[in-house]
Amino acid sequence: MHSEDIPALTWTRLAQKLLRNTVLIVLIGVIGAGAAYAWAATRPLTYSATASLVAANLQRVPTYVRLASSDEVLDGAVSGLSVADARAQLTVTTPSKTNFVMVKATGRDPQQVADLANAVADGLQREARQIEEALGNSASDDALRVVTAAHAPQNPTRDDRLVYTLAGFVIGVLIGVVVVLAREWWGRPIKGMRDVRAQAPGIPIVDMGAAQPGSSPASPSRSGRGTLHRQVAFLQLAHPRVLVCLVPGTSDRRAVGAADVARALTAEGRTVMLVDADFVESSASRSCGVDASRGLTDVLLGAAAHADVAVLQGDLTVVPPGDAPPNPDEVLASEEMREFLASAEASHESVVVQLGAGAERHFPWVGVRAAVIVTRGRTTTRQLRITLRNLAEQNIAPAVLLASAGKETPDAEAPAPGG
The missing domain is CATH 3.40.50.300 (P-loop containing nucleotide triphosphate hydrolases)
Structure with missing residues (x-):
């Protein structure tokens, strides 16, 4: 008998070992996917609602975007709402080279995010009117007006269950591969x-x-x-x-x-x-x-x-x-x-x-x-x-x-x- 006759741990042999244990590896992957899905299902879903405003003066749009996150607008907007951190839930943007201002609210409660977006839009509209009146603009009522009100969303903005399930399956498969290789390396009874x-x-x-x-x-x-x-x-x-x-x-x-x-x-x-x-x-x-x-x-x-x-x-x-x-x-x-x-x-x-x-x-x-x-x-x-x-x-x-x-x-x- 020669040492070459005793099977050594080679990459080819390890690959064959993985193929022979495909069912076990896939089973561990399925268990990981199930655990990840169950964990994701317990997480609250995220909803978002958007109110749209249009400005009469395109040059005023950057000012209105910054104004939406100011204390003058937010203090009045959230006074009647049970919102812990309005700034963290708000995103105010404007499409490039347009006079639109988009007020988007995100949170766990669909009705609350709609109310927050509408309240901020209304508060921003009032502040814009006061600015134009202070500047002596006779058309202050049309300086910034709401064109689309936010409505309570029916569906969540993002459902992470599929992402978590896929990630759990991949992690489970990797764990299965490590288990099989470890058993082969350290030996099994x-x-x-x-x-x-x-x-x-x-x-x-x-x-x-x-x-x-x-x-x-x-x-x-x-x-x-x-x-x-x-x-x-x-x-x-x-x-x-x-x-x-x-x-x-x-x-x-x-x-x-x-x-x-x-x-x-x-x-x-x-x-x-x-x-x-x-x-x-x-x-x-x-x-x-x-x-x-x-x-x-x-x-x-x-x-x-x-x-x-x-x-x-x-x-x-x-x-x-x-x-x-x-x-x-x-x-x-x-x-x-x-x-x-x-x-x-x-x-x-x-x-x-x-x-x-x-x-x-x-x-x-x-x-x-x-x-x-x-x-x-x-x-x-x-x-x-x-x-x-x-x-x-x-x-x-x-x-x-x-x-x-x-x-x-x-x-x-x-x-x-x-x-």
């Missing part, structure tokens, strides 16, 4: 064979069936491919009987580990040695309820014999890790470790080794079968992908053991070594 095959094309996969941590996994009778030990034997035809187990990126006690694989093999009548080389978590020893303070490191350093640290549990022999060495990668790759595995292989039908998290970056042995244990609902696609790529970069061809975990079980009482 593996559910079954299909997910494993997508991450591990061409790699042997053994379905262990249901595995309750702390007990024996069930044989995968559903697959119809024989018992677990026969499937493991097929994996080991061209390899020694040493099966090195890696659990991608998790120390979750509900995840299936090497101890569960070892129990499954002993349940089918095989003599198995379980070697816990996880110096940090001691996950296999913990699962078996074995004291991990003295074990493999003592044997490798010559401080103890194999029989002194091994714990017998029926057909299962457990070797705990012992104290963590400062150089675990070198210890596992040492000649003493190879001799220990050869001795274990000679005295047992199967040897199952548990490595710690991240050990796949410096796989210590050549000529043994590596097995990546994947727990349904616990291991993520990203964790499996990274583990396989790390092994592929070292030309290690692993198998994948797929299991289903039950609920967490409490640690058993630790038996003494040699028991």
Whole structure:
């Protein structure tokens, strides 16, 4: 197996992922559109009404436009109206090169905006008449007159519900895209064979069936491919009987580990040695309820014999890790470790080794079968992908053991070594 065989996150793959999740993305967009429409529907609508005036003197029009917003006009116009801020609601304009003055009022109440526009138009007309009278203009009554009164509008000036709905849909789609890409980048829990095959094309996969941590996994009778030990034997035809187990990126006690694989093999009548080389978590020893303070490191350093640290549990022999060495990668790759595995292989039908998290970056042995244990609902696609790529970069061809975990079980009482 080569690293190129493990699918990497490329733009093409991400685009394919988006296409496969089109329904989910559109659904999130529809939810966003519905939420935006509901929010917009609660907002009050805006209405506007316009009163038109015509000036007798074109040169006076700019003066009248400025006059409409003056205190003299507004104070009198709003005296009978319940308007909080008349200036904010008014817009007074004149079409280019015309003698028309347009008084437009905007607000939430259609009748109120019509009354405000008419009141300002009337007030502006009175002020214009007074100005012309002060200037001695005999035609002051026609200086500025209302030609079109404002009427209460029947329809709102602007209905933002469509705009908000479209915006909500677009935002929802973007959120859906981010969710899909985030799930692909950070990984999602593996559910079954299909997910494993997508991450591990061409790699042997053994379905262990249901595995309750702390007990024996069930044989995968559903697959119809024989018992677990026969499937493991097929994996080991061209390899020694040493099966090195890696659990991608998790120390979750509900995840299936090497101890569960070892129990499954002993349940089918095989003599198995379980070697816990996880110096940090001691996950296999913990699962078996074995004291991990003295074990493999003592044997490798010559401080103890194999029989002194091994714990017998029926057909299962457990070797705990012992104290963590400062150089675990070198210890596992040492000649003493190879001799220990050869001795274990000679005295047992199967040897199952548990490595710690991240050990796949410096796989210590050549000529043994590596097995990546994947727990349904616990291991993520990203964790499996990274583990396989790390092994592929070292030309290690692993198998994948797929299991289903039950609920967490409490640690058993630790038996003494040699028991």
